[in-house]
Amino acid sequence: MAAKESLKQKAYYAIKDKIIRCEYAPGVMLNEEALREELHVSRTPIRDALSRLEQEGLISILPKKGIVVSSLSMNDINLIFEVRLLYEPYALLKYGQKIKDEVIYKFFHTFSSSAHTFSEEEYYALDDAFHVAIVEAIQNPYLLKTYDWIHNQNLRFRVMTGQFVDLRLERTNQEHLRIVTACLKHDWELAAKEMEAHLLASKNATFDLVLDNKNSEMQHGK
Amino acid sequence: MAAKESLKQKAYYAIKDKIIRCEYAPGVMLNEEALREELHVSRTPIRDALSRLEQEGLISILPKKGIVVSSLSMNDINLIFEVRLLYEPYALLKYGQKIKDEVIYKFFHTFSSSAHTFSEEEYYALDDAFHVAIVEAIQNPYLLKTYDWIHNQNLRFRVMTGQFVDLRLERTNQEHLRIVTACLKHDWELAAKEMEAHLLASKNATFDLVLDNKNSEMQHGK
DNA sequence: AGTCAGCGTGTTGTATACAACAAAAACATT
DNA sequence: AATGTTTTTGTTGTATACAACACGCTGACT
Numbered sequence A, B: 001m002a003a004k005e006s007l008k009q010k011a012y013y014a015i016k017d018k019i020i021r022c023e024y025a026p027g028v029m030l031n032e033e034a035l036r037e038e039l040h041v042s043r044t045p046i047r048d049a050l051s052r053l054e055q056e057g058l059i060s061i062l063p064k065k066g067i068v069v070s071s072l073s074m075n076d077i078n079l080i081f082e083v084r085l086l087y088e089p090y091a092l093l094k095y096g097q098k099i100k101d102e103v104i105y106k107f108f109h110t111f112s113s114s115a116h117t118f119s120e121e122e123y124y125a126l127d128d129a130f131h132v133a134i135v136e137a138i139q140n141p142y143l144l145k146t147y148d149w150i151h152n153q154n155l156r157f158r159v160m161t162g163q164f165v166d167l168r169l170e171r172t173n174q175e176h177l178r179i180v181t182a183c184l185k186h187d188w189e190l191a192a193k194e195m196e197a198h199l200l201a202s203k204n205a206t207f208d209l210v211l212d213n214k215n216s217e218m219q220h221g222k
Numbered sequence C: 001a002g003t004c005a006g007c008g009t010g011t012t013g014t015a016t017a018c019a020a021c022a023a024a025a026a027c028a029t030t
Numbered sequence D: 001a002a003t004g005t006t007t008t009t010g011t012t013g014t015a016t017a018c019a020a021c022a023c024g025c026t027g028a029c030t
Helices: A007-020 A032-039 A043-055 A074-098 A101-113 A120-135 A141-161 A166-184 A188-219 B007-020 B032-039 B043-055 B074-098 B101-113 B120-135 B141-161 B166-184 B188-219
Strands: A059-062 A066-069 B059-062 B066-069
Touching (some): A032 A043, A043 A059, A043 B043, A120 A141, A120 A166, B074 B120, B074 B188
Antiparallel strands (some): B059 B066
16 A cells, blocks of 8 residues: 555654654654664655654754654644634635535434444544534635644644543534534524534633643642 | 854755745746755755745655646635635734734834835835734734745745736725724724725736736737 | 667665764863 | 863764666667
8 A cells, every 4th residue: 555655755654643643742852763763764754754744843853952742732722723713614604615415414414313322532533524524615725734734733632631521522512513504504604603612612621621631640740 | 144054944045035036937847956056055955945845835846757846826816815815804803902003103104104215126025014014913823834835925926927017006005004094093893804805906906917917928929 | 650668867765974063971170 | 079171972964875766768579
C-alpha cells in the first residue's frame, strides 16, 4: 500500500500520528537522531517532515537546541473553538445547500436511533465525520487547511483529557440531532444557530475536562 | 542585519519575494539547481525553503519532475475574497474595540486629508497596513496565518494586473473613510457592514482588471 | 512509416560527512 | 567554597555525493 509513498511522507505521517496520539506528549523534547533511529531513515526525510510539522504548529524547532512538541494550554481551547465557531456555522449558512440530502439523512438516522450502540471511541469517529462533512461543504482550500490544523489540535486535547463521560455523550447526541433536523428542513439559519450552541457547550465541556485533569494531576502528586 | 539569519530563512524570503513580485511568474517551472546558483547556497536550505513555500500554496513540488509556481485563476479571486469577507468584518465586529483609538485616528487623518498626495504604490502600502491592522486585532495565530497566505496571493494579483486606475483609487479611499468613520464612532456593526461592501467592490474591481488583462493579452497576440 | 524497447539526460529523493553553535561539564584560580 | 574559563558533548545547519525515477530520444525491428 505505502510502497510508492516517499520516505518523507512516511516520516511525516508517522511523527504526526505519534504527536496526535500523544505518544510524543505536549512539551517533550525530540531530536532528529532519535527519530532517525526509530523510523530507520536518514535525517533528510526526517527534517522534511519536521519542517512541515512546524508549519502546522505541532512542533517548534529551536535552532541548535532541539525540537519541542507544542504544548496545549487553556488558551489553545479558545483559539481552536474560535475557528470552529467562525467556520462551522458559516459552512451551514452559506454552503448547507451543497450537502447531499442522503448524507444528512444518514447522519439523522445514525444519531436518532443507534447512538447507544456505539462505543465512545466509535462515537468520536462519528462526531468527527459529522463536523468534517459540514465544513468540507466549504471548498476553499485555505479555510479547509486551517480547519485541519485545529482539528489535529482538538484530537490531542481529546487524548490528553480522556474520553467524554457518558452524560456529555448523550447531550452531544441530542445537540447533533437538533442540527441535523434543521438541516433536513433546509433551515440553514437555524442549523447554524444550533451548531453555535453545540460548539459553545462542547467548548465548556472541554474546559471542564482540562480543569478536572489538572486537579487530579495535582492530587496524584506533581 | 541579516548576519545571524540562517541560510534557509534567507532562501525562503528571497524566493518568496521573487514569487510575490512575479519575477518567478505564475505557472513557470523552477529547479533547485538554478535556485542554488542564483542564491549561492547549497540545495539543503533551498529545499527547506521550497518545502515551506509549498505549504503556503505558492509552489507545487512535482516529484522527480520539477517545481511549478502556483498559477492564479479567476477562481483564486473567489477563494481569496471569501477568506477576506469572512475574516475582516468578523475582526471589526468582535475585536474592533481592541484597536487603539490613536491608530484609527491616524488612518482617519490619512484617508481624509492627504490621500491625493500618495502615489499608487504608496497608497497600496497604506491599504495593506489598514487591512492588516484590522485583522491583527484577531490575535488567533491560526486565523492570522491563513490571512497571511491569501494576502500574499492578493499581492501577486496586484502585480499581475498592474496598479489600480485612479478612479478606483478614489473610490477605495472613500470606502476606507466610511469604515474608519464607523470605527471612530465605535459602531462596529456598521464598520463591519462597510467593510463587507468595500471588499465586494474591491473583488469586482479585481475581477474586471483580470478580465481586461486577459483581453488585452489576446489583442496583443497570444 | 510505425511501434516498441532501451538508453540518456535531467530532476528530485535520500544518505551522510562536516560545520557552527549552544549548553553543560570539567577545571583552574582565587 | 565560589567563580570565571576552557573543554567537551550534543544538537541542528549546511554541503555534497549518490540513488531513484520520469521523460524524451534514438534506434532497431516489423
